[in-house]
Amino acid sequence: MRPLRLAVLALALLLVLPGCQRWRGQPLPSASPSAQQVPSPARVLLSDGSAVEVWHGSVERDSLIGLVGPRPGERTRFAVPVAQVRRMNVRALDILATTALATVTTLALVTTSMIALLGGEW
Secondary structure, three states, X not given: OHXXXXXXXHHHHHXXXXXXXXXXXXXXXXXXXXXXXXXXOEEEEEOOOOEEEEEEEEXXXXXXXXXXXXXXXXXXXXXEEHHHEEEEEEEEEOHHHHHHHHHHHHHHHHHHHHHHHOOOOO
């Protein structure tokens, strides 16, 4: 029974490893003759107020080019002039939230294990 508990604890901690993420500002690469990759996904706010999530993006000459859509098989090509991009955000790991989540998960698993070891009596 003990290896099973260890496996459950290890699985729970592995699920927490990707952690909590948040969007943070990212400077848009400047226009240049050679293509510059943009982190994927990037949330792009355009000058008309609309926002799109761009996957596999790059800045080529004076345009931001990438794919937009909800799922990989449904994404379509997207291109917009860099001059129309107001802001770009990319996902970043939130260390504080990830640490808190890992701590709470560990405490919950230890507490559950202790209750199981003591016979489930409250």
